Amino acid sequence: GESVGLHLPTLSVQEGDNSIINCAYSNSASDYFIWYKQESGKGPQFIIDIRSNMDKRQGQRVTVLLNKTVKHLSLQIAATQPGDSAVYFCAEGTGGFKTIFGAGTRLFVKA
């Protein structure tokens, strides 16, 4: 079945370093990918999205890269800050309303 998974369940980085969170997806028909950030006790919050006709998209301190050949998605966070500590979910849209979420990666930022 369709699935969106993550390579690493936890990631620990030093404050100021760059973070890279990876995600694999299995549905080659997916045309929309989203990263959400979930802080403790809160609902997921939209970070950045990318459509399948793009390879890269940049936001403020974040970049999403899409490699359709190997069905891989990554989120890069520049100059990681303590406030970036959270669980990050990649999600997949397949042209309809239903967004499929992966299990998430927990990011720890060490001061």
Place this chain on the structure above:
Amino acid sequence: GAGVSQSPSNKVTEKGKDVELRCDPISGHTALYWYRQSLGQGLEFLIYFQGNSAPDKSGLPSDRFSAERTGGSVSTLTIQRTQQEDSAVYLCASSLARAVNEKLFFGSGTQLSVL
């Protein structure tokens, strides 16, 4: 309101009891979603409402689960005869419209604990 509001934030119930979880979406958002998040897991789609259309209930795990949306705004998720495996965080989200892949705005969720 400014964001998606869910109540209660926490609910502890006994096995076999019914529970109702409430979601108040962002004003003007026509689409409303319910997701379930078990501990350490991703988000499991439950049900989707869009305007006056019939809801898509394809994600509801059993007939003990139901949801309604009154007046195109507030939604209630009801779980009958709760079981321990129903323990999870229930998240509600809304979006502006049923466009192709809309970003979702989530509430803080209801933590349900079934003893």
